[in-house]
Amino acid sequence: MTEASTPEAGVPLSARDIQALIPHRWPFLLVDRIVEYEPSRRWIVGRKGVTSGEWFFGGHFPGLPVMPGVLQVEALAQTMAVYVARQEGFGDRIGLFAGIEECRFKRIVVPGDTLRLEVTMEKLGRRFGKGRAVASVRGEVACEALLSFVIPPEGALR
Template structure:
């Protein structure tokens, strides 16, 4: 009899986010990749411990993850999907625009944000993507976004 957990991908089956994105602490908002279809889709997690600096000021007495950081985390997840495409090797996806961002639920210390992003269109010059952030199975944020493609080493 086969073990069904043996065929399931593990965290070690996916690269660390910092291997695909140029972001580093404290602005790398994605802790781990849990699903990845290169150039098509990515699911990642962001574990919010409550020790993050922004919680102290947003808001004292009622710490809440800023919505703009949820959008950035979705964008980073879309960036992971795009960066994993072989056609974009050596390239960098620069955030170019946000459309239809909606916030549905407060995210608080201790929550794990499940980030899902799908590449809707990928070309050598631009990427269109859509994504969501959820906590405890409830939608927290959704947005569509655009990225412009640049050489990763330009300006270095």
């Protein structure tokens, strides 16, 4: 049994569980479930079922619905945020994007697709972190990037 499947790891996580960890809410919560989580590997996997009713398809693009690449990146960042929130000492601290590097879009994402959102943390400090992120559909890479975040000092966001 892997760590991800043990009760202590608390996987899978539902959208409700995710909302207890990060501040994102509908319509901007872009992770439906966390399905794998292995802190020893610094690794997490989420899922996003892309439906024809998504709010962004009305304008992107009429008659040819394609999930915007920037929202694929956001879904990966939210998955990374769940990983960080589960680490000791991070809990309710909010991370903000610090950078998106090496970003590539390799496949369109359309209604009916399920995005697999995989993040491997490369660095995690008290105020900064970086993770290698890959969004894929049926094993085919849709988007990949190196994402970084910063956690502002207490009270800086008020």
